[in-house]
Amino acid sequence: MTRLVVATRNAGKVREIHEMLAGVGGYEVVGLADLAIPESPAEDDIEAYETFEENALAKARYFAAKTGELALADDSGLCVDALGGAPGVRSRRFAPVDEARGERQDAANNRYLLALLADVPDERRTARYVCAAAAAWPDGRELVRTGTCGGAILREPRGTGGFGYDPLFYLETEGQTFGELPPDRKNALSHRGKAVRALLQALGEG
Template sequence: MRLVVATRNAGKVRELDRLLAAVPGIDVVGLAELGIAETAEEDALEVFDTFEENALAKARWFARLTGDAALADDSGICVDALDGAPGVRSRRFAPVDEARGDRQDEANNRHLLERLAGVPDAARTARYVCAAAVVWPDGRELVRMGACEGVVLHAARGAGGFGYDPLFYLPDEGMTFGELPAARKDELSHRGIAIRAVASALAGG
């Protein structure tokens, strides 16, 4: 089965490649490999209020576009002191929508730290949440969820990962997602949990 990974985020592509590598009988391909150019319609898919709805919207779009099964995820950080924000708005949390990639990540991280200025350590609890969806061209759909608890630091630590990873600290590990080795992050992360559940379902587990 060919499975199209429906994301433009290079960090997510790397993680999904690692997490899906062990699933037998699946040929994972990315949008770049298929030569699928980004469109304004694609960029407007994530308009819903839940991670599940956004993931399904992306997976449905690319399943129709490619004629293959498509895997999409929607994920974000939910900060208790901000009443769960940024949540589904995590990718474009900063008021200025800068270019994607590192500049966008840096802007989002700055904005999160600004919003949490003065909030003490004990109140900086947060969780990463991921919804992973697979949609087949025949209309079948699969959604699995994952979550990981942590704390938002006052300053970034580590150069690994992407997004809010350098700020997301796991007390039991003594490291941020930006510091953890990739293999350990895959074991613990919201995306790792969700994608392993998808992989198990695809493998018939």
Template sequence: MKLLVATRNAGKVKEIHEILAAVPGVEVVGLAELNIPESPEEDDVEAFDTFEENALAKARYFAAKTGLAALADDSGICVDALGGAPGVRSRRFAPVDDARGERQDQANNRHLVHLLADVPDERRTARYVCAVAVAWPGGDEVVRTGTCEGVVLREPRASEGFGYDPLFYIDDEGRTFGEIPAGRKHEISHRGRALRAIAEALAGVDESEGGA
């Protein structure tokens, strides 16, 4: 089964490739490998209020567009002191119009630090949430969700990772996601947990059943 990873985030593509590499019978390909150009309408696909609905919408969109089974995820950080925000708005949290990629990540982190400036350490709890969906052109779908608990630091600490990783501190690890090596991050992260659940589901899907 050829499985399209439906994201243009290079960090996510790398993580997903690494975690799904062990799934037998699945060939993982990316949008860039298939030369699928970016379209403005992609930004309008994730218009829902839950991670699960957004992941499914994106997977359905690219399955219909390419005729391949498509895997998509929607993930974000939910901060208790902000009532669960930014949540599904995590990718475009900072009030900037022209930032993309790493510049957007940096702007998001600065904005989050600013909003939490007066919040005491004991109230800076948060969790990463990731919903992963696979949609087949024939209409079959599967969704799995993973979470990871942590706290938001007052300043970033990173040598790896992306997004809010430099601010997301794991007590049991004694370091941020931005400091944790990729292999260990895959074991404990929200995305790693959701993808392993998806991998288990895919391992039990016959190609004819999935319509791939």
């Protein structure tokens, strides 16, 4: 059985990826906490690239080298059309620092996004989530796959599930936000679900 390290400190991502991999045979899925890998300040500088693919690969390479194991990492974000594709790769730290201080980053990001879109009409609030999922081996082999999911940004959050921008990200086909959808349904539709499934298929073919 191959050990697969889920290379993220984001508890929401760890939970979702574990759920996606639950039925996949041949892999022992572990997280960084399971391996007691302490967080390093160097990790803040890994995702310094301008594309989701480059950031995901950089993170996977870093943790593959650090653990000596096959590592799976992802980089994902929200791309809002009315904002020229922002926040994009800077989704995690979108809000200005002074707005986020002392508050949960997700709440600050959502509030900042809503402020920027305050005067944007509903028909122009289209957006998409993008995810790049990457696998890297200690010997230098690597794979990356991407997934997207289109939706729109509401004017106020709905639902308490998911994380990040999920309570604002509305899917017209479902009549719900990612924050309202059951986890299994979200995983079936989401950018991360699509990217991780494509990556697992590629791993199986390799």
